Amino acid sequence: xxxxxxxxxxxxxxxxxxxxxxxxxxxxxxxxxxxxxxxxxxxxxxxxxxxxxxxxxxxxxxxxxxxxxxxxxxxxxxxxxxxxxxxxxxxxxxxxxxxxxxxxxxxxxxxxxxxxxxxxxxxxxxxxxxxxxxxxxxxxxxxxxxxxxxxxxxxxxxxxxxxxxxxxxxxxxxxxxxxxxxxxxxxxxxxxxxxxxxxxxxxxxxxxxxxxxxxxxxxxxxxxxxxxxxxxxxxxxxxxxxxxxxxxxxxxxxxxxxxxxxxxxxxxxxxxxxxxxxxxxxxxxxxxxxxxxxxxxxxxxxxxxxxxxxxxxxxxxxxxxxxxxxxxxxxxxxxxxxxxxxxxxxxxxxxxxxxxxxxxxxxxxxxxxxxxxxxxxxxxxxxxxxxxxxxxxxxxxxxxxxxxxxxxxxxxxxxxxxxxxxxxxxxxxxxxxxxxxxxxxxxxxxxxxxxxxxxxxxxxxxxxxxxxxxxxxxxxxxxxxxxxxxxxxxxxxxxxxxxxxxxxxxxxxxxxxxxxxxxxxxxxxxxxxxxxxxxxxxxxxxxxxxxxxxxxxxxxxxxxxxxxxxxxxxxxxxxxxxxxxxxxxxxxxxxxxxxxxxxxxxxxxxxx
Numbered sequence: 001x002x003x004x005x006x007x008x009x010x011x012x013x014x015x016x017x018x019x020x021x022x023x024x025x026x027x028x029x030x031x032x033x034x035x036x037x038x039x040x041x042x043x044x045x046x047x048x049x050x051x052x053x054x055x056x057x058x059x060x061x062x063x064x065x066x067x068x069x070x071x072x073x074x075x076x077x078x079x080x081x082x083x084x085x086x087x088x089x090x091x092x093x094x095x096x097x098x099x100x101x102x103x104x105x106x107x108x109x110x111x112x113x114x115x116x117x118x119x120x121x122x123x124x125x126x127x128x129x130x131x132x133x134x135x136x137x138x139x140x141x142x143x144x145x146x147x148x149x150x151x152x153x154x155x156x157x158x159x160x161x162x163x164x165x166x167x168x169x170x171x172x173x174x175x176x177x178x179x180x181x182x183x184x185x186x187x188x189x190x191x192x193x194x195x196x197x198x199x200x201x202x203x204x205x206x207x208x209x210x211x212x213x214x215x216x217x218x219x220x221x222x223x224x225x226x227x228x229x230x231x232x233x234x235x236x237x238x239x240x241x242x243x244x245x246x247x248x249x250x251x252x253x254x255x256x257x258x259x260x261x262x263x264x265x266x267x268x269x270x271x272x273x274x275x276x277x278x279x280x281x282x283x284x285x286x287x288x289x290x291x292x293x294x295x296x297x298x299x300x301x302x303x304x305x306x307x308x309x310x311x312x313x314x315x316x317x318x319x320x321x322x323x324x325x326x327x328x329x330x331x332x333x334x335x336x337x338x339x340x341x342x343x344x345x346x347x348x349x350x351x352x353x354x355x356x357x358x359x360x361x362x363x364x365x366x367x368x369x370x371x372x373x374x375x376x377x378x379x380x381x382x383x384x385x386x387x388x389x390x391x392x393x394x395x396x397x398x399x400x401x402x403x404x405x406x407x408x409x410x411x412x413x414x415x416x417x418x419x420x421x422x423x424x425x426x427x428x429x430x431x432x433x434x435x436x437x438x439x440x441x442x443x444x445x446x447x448x449x450x451x452x453x454x455x456x457x458x459x460x461x462x463x464x465x466x467x468x469x470x471x472x473x474x475x476x477x478x479x480x481x482x483x484x485x486x487x488x489x490x491x492x493x494x495x496x497x498x499x500x501x502x503x504x505x506x507x508x509x510x511x512x513x514x515x516x517x518x519x520x521x522x523x524x525x526x527x528x529x530x531x532x533x534x535x536x537x538x539x540x541x542x543x544x545x546x547x548x549x550x551x552x553x554x555x556x557x558x559x560x561x562x563x564x565x566x567x568x569x570x571x572x573x574x575x576x577x578x579x580x581x582x583x584x585x586x587x588x589x590x591x592x593x594x595x596x597x598x599x600x601x602x603x604x605x606x607x608x
Contacts (some may be wrong), residue, residue: 009059009061009096010059013057016099016100017038020137021141024039024046025043026043030054035082036055036079038054038057039052039054040090044145044435045432045434047434050390051148053089054082054085054087056106057094058072058092058094058289059094067133067253068133069132070093070133071131071336072131073127074127074129076126077145082106082107085107088107088148089105089106090106091104093131101137101138104131104135107151107158114127125290149199149377150202154251159316165466197216197235200215204242205434207437208438211230214243216238216242223235229265233262233263235285236255236259236262237275240278241278245281245282245285249282249285256282259275270346273337273338273343273346274342276334277334282336284331287323287324291320291324293482299545306455328357331353331357332354333348334350335351335354338350345395348391348395348399348403351385352399352402355384355385355388355406358384359381361377378456401427401431401436404430407423408420408423408427412455412457443468473508473509477505480505481578484501486530503538503539503556505538506557508536511582512558513560513579516565517569519548520544520545521545521546522542522543522545523598524541525541525605526540526541541554541555544557545597545601546568547570549568550568551601
């Protein structure tokens with residue numbers, strides 16, 4: 001019996017297609033064949049992803065080499081059948097002479113080209129499909145993989161968008177049809193949300209965090225508009241989780257409050273635990289930031305001869321520590337609740353967060369010089385993370401990666417470089433195993449951070465070496481700038497507070513003013529509006545006093561000096577500039593005796 005030529009072409013076509021795709025991808029035959037010949041499943045780094053496309057495979061020897069595209073006649077009933085599927089269907093035409101495979105995503109072709117340009121195509125018996133010759137399988141592997149992963153979401157979204165236009169007239173007169181179509185639309189919508197979540201994770205995995213975040217925001221807004229409360233909560237929780245609570249804490253809080261009503265209405269145990277734990281974490285971090293702001297404030301104010309609030313600030317700091325401790329206890333209750341309810345993935349995540357919370361006490365004791373307690377706390381954090389990592393082996397590679405990275409940061413802070421490096425190598429292995437480009441980027445960022453992060457031994461040595469040394473003016477300025485930032489003041493802004501802050505920072509050192517003449521004195525008369533918040537009283541009213549000719553008051557020492565020189569210095573016979581190498585210090589300022597006339601001028605200012 002003679003074998004039909006079309007069977008030979010079909011067999012050759014399949015072999016050519018196999019050569020055009022990665023050897024690890026799985027090409028399966030589909031029998032019986034109802035317009036679909038094969039399925040193609042994506043395999044990534046030896047992991048079978050479950051993402052696939054369906055293929056209608058056609059081989060030919062009749063291709064016009066001069067054309068930029070090739071045409072293929074497809075039965076309309078076949079295309080209608082493909083549109084009923086949620087899995088992407090490709091038409092792959094193989095040039096068996098030149099061994100090239102050309103492809104087109106058929107649902108996309110129908111939605112974007114036929115429905116727009118040839119809306120009556122559904123009434124034809126056949127459809128001519130045009131395929132660009134640029135769409136060769138061998139050159140489009142990344143694109144094909146993306147369609148396998150996200151094509152279903154695209155198809156379902158397009159179906160939802162097209163339902164009302166065709167059946168609107170029927171819906172008006174047929175209640176059962178309305179209910180049926182509404183249910184279909186709702187099912188489509190829920191599946192679309194689920195697939196969008198998967199696409200968001202895919203983008204994050206590929207290192208495109210911004211795109212992932214954009215998709216999550218889209219899910220949130222769509223779910224909010226459609227009344228899908230569960231998707232609102234899920235998207236809101238993921239968005240809050242993806243934000244960095246250390247640097248975006250206010251934004252995290254905003255998202256958690258935004259979904260609070262929906263969390264209550266959905267009443268899902270997992271969502272309730274995660275929402276409450278995340279909310280407590282934002283409160284904890286706010287308290288921690290307040291605590292470190294107080295430390296900076298105390299450090300500056302204790303060196304400033306004008307500030308009388310240091311004892312009050314120390315009392316506030318002690319109260320803040322107690323609040324932080326109580327908040328941590330509340331978070332531990334969430335950890336226990338997650339474990340008791342067998343929410344083990346959440347339990348691991350909470351353990352990881354709890355380890356970071358303990359870092360506060362590490363830094364607190366490093367500042368106090370409690371070396372023994374400090375190393376006990378570090379050992380406890382390490383033990384907690386290692387236990388969590390062991391459990392993560394059986395649960396999730398993603399959470400395991402996160403725990404391993406926290407361990408690497410821990411070992412870096414302890415100056416255990418060999419352990420840090422081996423842990424980073426383990427993180428590399430995990431990221432490569434699951435093919436997560438975003439994780440690989442995190443590792444590279446971490447290696448850069450390791451070069452500049454302050455280590456615990458450094459803090460202990462610094463504390464032991466300089467127990468009473470005053471910070472320099474430059475060090476103080478950095479602290480004050482941090483306090484200004486904590487207080488929401490943009491030092492480069494154009495508002496009045498920003499302008500006052502710039503004046504205050506500059507006038508902290510009056511050396512340039514006092515060099516003009518040894519008979520000049522400067523002092524602060526009234527504190528400015530932000531002095532207490534950032535220990536910067538120099539934002540207030542200042543006096544420039546000359547023991548020979550008079551005085552002037554204002555906010556900027558530079559403006560005061562210019563005005564004073566124009567009024568008094570041109571005809572003064574006592575002008576005596578200081579040398580260029582003369583330096584002003586706080587000690588010199590404290591020990592210098594103010595003239596009686598200057599004291600009386602300040603007293604009279606307050607009387608009036």
